[in-house]
Amino acid sequence: MNRFDWLPGFITLLAEERVAILHSDPILLAPAHCLHLDAEDWGRAARVASASGYRWAGLWGDPVDEQVRIYAVLAHEGDYLVLMTEVPLQAPVLASHTPYFPAADRLERHLHDLLGVDFQDHPDARRWTRHCAWPEDVYPLRSDFPVGGDSPKRAPADVDYPFERILGNGVYEIPVGPVHAGIIEPGHFRFQAVGEQVLRLEARLGYTHKGIEKIAVGRDASGLARLAGRVSGDSTVAHAWAACMAMERAAGVDVPPRALHLRALLAECERIANHLGDIGGICNDVGFAFAHQQFGRLREQWLRGNLAIFGHRLLMDVIVPGGVCRDLPEQWESIIKPQLSTLSRALDDLLAIIDDHSSLEDRLVDTGFLTAELAQMLGVTGYVGKASGQDFDVRRDHGYAPYDGLEVHSPCRTQGDVAARLQIRADEIRDSLNLINRLIQSLPAGPIAVDWPQSVRSSEGLAVVEGWRGEITSFVRFDEDGRVARFFPRDPSWFSLPALEHLVLGNIVPDFPVCNKSVNISYSGQDL
Amino acid sequence: MQKILRKIWQTGTLTEAPPAADEIEALGKEVKRIIDQRLGGSLAIRQVDTGSCNACELEIHALGNPYYDIARFGIHFVASPRHADLLLVTGPVSRHMETALRRTWRAMANPRFVIASGDCACNGGEFGSNYATCGGVSRVIPVDLHLPGCPPTPNDLMRGILTLMRKEQPQ
Ligand code: SF4
Numbered sequence: 001m002n003r004f005d006w007l008p009g010f011i012t013l014l015a016e017e018r019v020a021i022l023h024s025d026p027i028l029l030a031p032a033h034c035l036h037l038d039a040e041d042w043g044r045a046a047r048v049a050s051a052s053g054y055r056w057a058g059l060w061g062d063p064v065d066e067q068v069r070i071y072a073v074l075a076h077e078g079d080y081l082v083l084m085t086e087v088p089l090q091a092p093v094l095a096s097h098t099p100y101f102p103a104a105d106r107l108e109r110h111l112h113d114l115l116g117v118d119f120q121d122h123p124d125a126r127r128w129t130r131h132c133a134w135p136e137d138v139y140p141l142r143s144d145f146p147v148g149g150d151s152p153k154r155a156p157a158d159v160d161y162p163f164e165r166i167l168g169n170g171v172y173e174i175p176v177g178p179v180h181a182g183i184i185e186p187g188h189f190r191f192q193a194v195g196e197q198v199l200r201l202e203a204r205l206g207y208t209h210k211g212i213e214k215i216a217v218g219r220d221a222s223g224l225a226r227l228a229g230r231v232s233g234d235s236t237v238a239h240a241w242a243a244c245m246a247m248e249r250a251a252g253v254d255v256p257p258r259a260l261h262l263r264a265l266l267a268e269c270e271r272i273a274n275h276l277g278d279i280g281g282i283c284n285d286v287g288f289a290f291a292h293q294q295f296g297r298l299r300e301q302w303l304r305g306n307l308a309i310f311g312h313r314l315l316m317d318v319i320v321p322g323g324v325c326r327d328l329p330e331q332w333e334s335i336i337k338p339q340l341s342t343l344s345r346a347l348d349d350l351l352a353i354i355d356d357h358s359s360l361e362d363r364l365v366d367t368g369f370l371t372a373e374l375a376q377m378l379g380v381t382g383y384v385g386k387a388s389g390q391d392f393d394v395r396r397d398h399g400y401a402p403y404d405g406l407e408v409h410s411p412c413r414t415q416g417d418v419a420a421r422l423q424i425r426a427d428e429i430r431d432s433l434n435l436i437n438r439l440i441q442s443l444p445a446g447p448i449a450v451d452w453p454q455s456v457r458s459s460e461g462l463a464v465v466e467g468w469r470g471e472i473t474s475f476v477r478f479d480e481d482g483r484v485a486r487f488f489p490r491d492p493s494w495f496s497l498p499a500l501e502h503l504v505l506g507n508i509v510p511d512f513p514v515c516n517k518s519v520n521i522s523y524s525g526q527d528l
Numbered sequence: 529m530q531k532i533l534r535k536i537w538q539t540g541t542l543t544e545a546p547p548a549a550d551e552i553e554a555l556g557k558e559v560k561r562i563i564d565q566r567l568g569g570s571l572a573i574r575q576v577d578t579g580s581c582n583a584c585e586l587e588i589h590a591l592g593n594p595y596y597d598i599a600r601f602g603i604h605f606v607a608s609p610r611h612a613d614l615l616l617v618t619g620p621v622s623r624h625m626e627t628a629l630r631r632t633w634r635a636m637a638n639p640r641f642v643i644a645s646g647d648c649a650c651n652g653g654e655f656g657s658n659y660a661t662c663g664g665v666s667r668v669i670p671v672d673l674h675l676p677g678c679p680p681t682p683n684d685l686m687r688g689i690l691t692l693m694r695k696e697q698p699q
Contacts, residue, residue, distance in 0.1 A: 132623075132624075133623035145659070147659065148657070148659060150659075155623040155627065157627040157628060178625065178628050179628055179632050181608070182607070183575045183577075183588055185580070185582055185585065186578070186628065207622060208577070208578075208579040208619065208625070209622055210579045210620060210622050210655045211658040211660035212655070214659065215655065215658055226654060227654055230581040232581060233580070233582040233583025233585075233586065234582055236581075277589075290536070293594050296593035296594060297539065297594050297595070300590060300595045303590070314583050314586065314587075316678065350535070352531070353535065356531070524580065524581050
């Protein structure tokens with residue numbers, strides 16, 4: 001399969017719909033392909049893309065002088081196509097993609113709240129990221145908005161967000177959050193239920209919004225890498241890698257092969273640690289304490305290995321622009337090899353027990369069912385997508401280094417329930433163990449980083465990586481002084497949260513925690 | 529069931545004396561004594577994430593795994609601030625969580641302790657103070673102990689809690 005064989009066909013379809021392509025650019029955001037469109041044609045292009053079955057994978061805006069550049073990412077067959085257009089900052093009005101791609105809903109609302117882009121025909125006019133920390137008619141990402149903000153008063157609680165309600169006999173509402181009963185990130189869930197059955201769930205996030213896109217502006221490359229590593233702490237490797245890859249593409253920096261291998265090693269270690277924690281967490285949410293303790297134990301051992309090998313339990317700040325900041329310690333083989341074999345033996349035992357346990361099966365099978373159609377429509381990737389028939393993995397299908405030189409296996413199941421999401425995690429742990437084995441066997445010698453170039457001119461780059469949660473896209477633009485002018489990391493959680501709102505329907509309220517854990521979205525990753 | 533029992537038997541007991549054993553053992557005994565004396569035998573913690581990157585929570589979770597098993601010191605996490613002696617706060621305090629944090633703190637009975645856990649909670653960390661963050665917990669509620677780290681490891685957290693328990697009075 002050649003890259004972009006489908007693109008000429010798509011361009012023909014666009015032409016038939018009278019969509020004018022101002023410029024077709026394979027270089028600007030390579031390996032993604034960029035189509036510069038007239039703002040007038042924005043909605044029509046989405047309609048054609050939707051009819052062609054493409055996946056909608058992200059949106060951001062970039063204020064440049066008196067214009068706002070808008071980018072939307074489409075994915076198809078492992079290729080990424082970026083639609084791009086410009087609207088005047090004074091009247092930034094554009095057709096919404098949401099009528100054609102439901103996945104676009106919250107990203108468009110986010111862009112409206114932060115940059116003031118007005119998406120016409122958007123079916124939901126409510127704010128999303130904005131609560132009460134800044135007024136309705138000002139937009140933090142505009143250059144005239146001070147980083148420190150201009151409303152010094154205490155921000156009141158966001159009490160008048162208009163949740164949709166279901167009325168009728170016996171329907172009641174359960175509000176949960178932002179401060180939860182457990183140790184989890186703050187968000188608000190509004191359930192409408194009858195008896196124990198969930199009729200509707202609406203999530204409201206934004207509580208962890210901390211101005212990441214704004215405070216990225218003006219940073220140097222290493223400052224951005226540190227920030228990216230804190231977009232979502234459990235995905236610190238994936239986000240740092242994505243941001244560094246975007247910066248390296250923008251600046252034309254070639255990362256040495258050894259550094260790429262080490263990055264992949266880090267990414268697989270991160271995947272394993274999180275999946276271990278999640279499998280334990282899912283079992284815990286249905287009262288199977290044995291597995292919770294066992295997987296907690298395995299995770300802790302794994303984190304201690306991380307510390308011994310990479311100097312940080314959660315692997316923060318190891319990936320830096322140009323490579324990685326530390327090489328493997330001398331005795332790494334004697335640490336990592338026993339780790340791999342211990343984990344793989346323990347998994348065999350424990351997964352067999354999980355498989356055999358009928359009361360667990362009772363709770364997990366058929367719970368939180370997400371159809372393949374919905375998964376596709378919502379653009380879900382990662383374990384949520386893979387458990388619902390979305391056979392896609394950036395490492396395998398888009399092939400970035402060093403994965404392009406390794407045969408990456410990616411699991412896919414069609415059951416779409418909590419049990420399948422647990423199984424996918426187990427499958428992925430095994431695949432990652434396997435990958436780690438191959439990575440260390442083929443570890444190239446040589447430097448672990450190159451110096452970051454002194455003079456980086458205006459440029460932009462887009463990177464896509466497979467984080468443990470799924471596909472992450474990261475966009476960076478440098479200004480003429482080589483400082484960051486725009487950073488937008490798109491976590492997979494943008495798409496798995498709407499999936500959660502659907503898959504919980506018809507389930508009983510007490511099964512929400514396990515449904516939630518099986519999806520495990522990052523609030524921080526999507527609130528930014 | 530047999531398999532489960534066999535696995536439990538094979539795994540054995542993992543709980544360990546906290547590292548830097550001497551210092552922590554001493555503190556551990558002392559904290560237990562203070563908890564017994566002042567808090568009726570247990571320390572109840574309510575954790576609030578005020579915009580952390582979520583890594584701080586991962587390490588707080590780890591306190592419950594078989595290696596640390598913090599419950600053996602009489603320390604446990606509770607669902608409501610009404611039941612809590614200690615508020616363990618992470619994150620730079622996003623302005624969207626500012627009021628929720630204050631309300632949670634106000635819901636606690638006296639005496640109440642507050643730990644600002646992690647660089648973000650101490651001073652805003654990587655996010656500092658900006659239009660969307662307050663830049664640290666002490667800008668919103670009184671803090672008894674600042675615990676740096678990004679994130680503080682389970683050992684750091686245990687040390688912090690023990691140090692706090694030694695303090696005479698909450699703020
Ligand atoms: S202190 Fe570090 S780990 Fe904790 S929330 Fe802040 S950035 Fe994340």
